[in-house]
Amino acid sequence: DVKVTQSSRYLVKRTGEKVFLECVQDMDHENMFWYRQDPGLGLRLIYFSYDVKMKEKGDIPEGYSVSREKKERFSLILESASTNQTSMYLCASSQSSGRLDEQFFGPGTRLTVL
Amino acid sequence: GQNIDQPTEMTATEGAIVQINCTYQTSGFNGLFWYQQHAGEAPTFLSYNVLDGLEEKGRFSSFLSRSKGYSYLLLKELQMKDSASYLCAPHSGNTPLVFGKGTRLSVIA
Numbered sequence: 001d002v003k004v005t006q007s008s009r010y011l012v013k014r015t016g017e018k019v020f021l022e023c024v025q026d027m028d029h030e031n032m033f034w035y036r037q038d039p040g041l042g043l044r045l046i047y048f049s050y051d052v053k054m055k056e057k058g059d060i061p062e063g064y065s066v067s068r069e070k071k072e073r074f075s076l077i078l079e080s081a082s083t084n085q086t087s088m089y090l091c092a093s094s095q096s097s098g099r100l101d102e103q104f105f106g107p108g109t110r111l112t113v114l
Numbered sequence: 115g116q117n118i119d120q121p122t123e124m125t126a127t128e129g130a131i132v133q134i135n136c137t138y139q140t141s142g143f144n145g146l147f148w149y150q151q152h153a154g155e156a157p158t159f160l161s162y163n164v165l166d167g168l169e170e171k172g173r174f175s176s177f178l179s180r181s182k183g184y185s186y187l188l189l190k191e192l193q194m195k196d197s198a199s200y201l202c203a204p205h206s207g208n209t210p211l212v213f214g215k216g217t218r219l220s221v222i223a
Contacts, residue, residue, distance in 0.1 A: 033210055042215035043157075043201070058210065090156060096208075102147070103211055105156035 004106035019078040023091030031094045032074035036087040081113045118214035125220045134187045136202030147203040197221045
């Protein structure tokens with residue numbers, strides 16, 4: 001079974017703090033994604049990566065950065081956390097195989113910024 | 115960009131059948147995913163349709179019409195555990211999946 005793990009299920013941070021959200025997948029997937037999910041807005045793509053050291057902006061990259069130094073690990077960084085970044089953050093990975101880009105999701109990190 | 119439209123909420127009775135519709139507008143369409151997401155949990159894969167028509171998988175079936183930009187998820191013999199959000203995600207080209215806002219289904223006794 002594909003497993004995508006995230007470093008924390010719940011996180012509380014203060015405004016202005018630097019926040020690291022870690023995601024690790026164990027199936028040698030090339031593609032990794034970070035989403036945030038908010039009521040009424042659905043899943044929105046923040047950043048994604050198709051390979052080590054590569055990153056692409058999604059729909060809402062402002063206030064975030066990412067790092068992919070190893071294939072299995074994709075980190076989301078909030079340089080200076082703000083209250084409007086309180087959200088559920090979901091990491092996903094997929095193997096590009098032509099027919100199916102099925103994304104496997106981690107359990108999510110519920111981040112609260114005070 | 116993509117426009118994805120699905121109802122926000124639906125309610126159905128245990129044992130009944132419910133159909134969740136999704137319409138979309140996208141270029142370079144490959145196929146369409148449906149995901150299920152229980153409250154507080156991650157989305158999990160339900161189905162992927164590439165060709166027109168109905169694909170059945172147990173109590174769940176998914177339909178696609180490529181020419182109409184339309185899909186639906188059909189849930190039969192509803193159970194309480196089917197209460198969840200159902201996310202429609204058309205897949206285009208080599209771009210990441212874009213998800214609809216989801217339909218929250220409540221199954222009542």
